[in-house]
Amino acid sequence: MNPGRKIVRATIVIFLLTFLSRFLGLGREMAIAYRFGATGETDAFMLALTIPNIFYNVIGTALAAVIVPVFEDYEIQGRRPEIWRALSVIVNFIIVAMGTGVLLGATGSSFIVRALGPGFPPETMQLAINLTALMMPSIVLITLAGVFGGILNANHVFGPVALGPVAMNLAIIVSALVGFYHWGIYNLALGTVTGALLFALIQIPALRQVGFKYAFLLNVQDPAVRQMLKMIGPILIVTGVFQIYSVIDVRFASNLEAGSIAALNY
Structure with a gap:
């Protein structure tokens, strides 16, 4: 297949x-929204989801x-x-780490929960604490998914990267609709962790x-690793600034009536 057709095909698949x-x-x-x-309860889940x-x-x-860019440099x-x-x-x-x-x-x-949702009543606060602890593994999984996506993008492979969010959304939908009667909002947290796992695993093949x-290997003195670490600082600052707004939204909404954080998300 010639390069032009490959680009068109990749564009269609990504779209x-x-x-x-x-x-x-x-x-x-x-x-x-339908189930919860x-x-x-939904406020507690949305706050816990904010962290990953x-x-x-x-x-x-x-x-x-x-x-x-580092991969391309070494590839050349x-x-x-x-x-x-x-x-x-x-x-x-x-x-x-x-x-x-x-x-x-x-x-x-x-x-963490008290910092993000200081206005929660005690029962919502405790639920948010439980959900946050339960969903913590998704942080590692979803970060790995981002790294895997970067590797695949550097190799001009885009389909599995775009498929990851599809799998994650499906996992959450199924957990909301199927497991609702058994574990309630906790099943939604488990669905989120499962979705993050699928997001990463689907890219491995x-x-x-x-x-x-x-x-x-854990050699952080590796030249390529050091090059990436030097480049990542400004990007972290830019992406981090945008996330401040979501933290502010959650903090303020936690002081309002129940369902306010969920309403922001819907």
């Missing part, structure tokens, strides 16, 4: 999957952005094995196809 993801995103909100409405969303939008997006120089090692370091660092942070965050979720060579 269709993005459209499907947006459509299912609407379906996700409708499913949550605008209530204190921030990590993905800030760290996951920033890592994906810096991987592409014929140093692909070196960039695979560097990317393995990034993946391992996320698993080890962020995994440790997730464990600490799960045990200290009460501090494509990673193998592009030749990603995983190795258990």
Whole structure:
């Protein structure tokens, strides 16, 4: 297939999957609204969901952005094995460092929730604490998904990256509609973690196809790793600034009547 046709084909695939993801995103909100409405329970879930969303939008997006130019640079120089090692370091660092942070965050979720939702009544506060602890693993999973997406984009593979949000939205929709009667809002949290897992896993076969060579390395002094870390600072600042608004929204809405945070999301 000639390059022109490849570009057209990739564009069509991305467009269709993005459209499907947006459509299912609407379906996700409708499913949550249908089952849980605008209530204190939904407020607690939306607050807990804010945390993994921030990590993905800030760290996951920033890592994906810096991987592409560094990968291209090493690819041009014929140093692909070196960039695979560097990317393995990034993946391992996320698993080890962020995994440790997730464990600490799960045990200290009460501090996080009180900082984000200081106006919650006691029962909503406790529910938000429980949901936050339950959804903490999704932070690692969704950040890994962002890194995997960056690797695939650098290799001009876009379909699995666009398919990830589709799988995540489907998982949340199913959890809202099917498990509602058994575990209530907790099933929605489990669906979110499952969706984040699918988001990451769905990209792994494509990673193998592009030749990603995983190795258990933690050498943060690797030149490619250092190059990415130097580039990531400004991107983190820009993406982080945009997330401040969501934090402010949640904090203020937590002081209003029950369902206010949910209403903002709907």
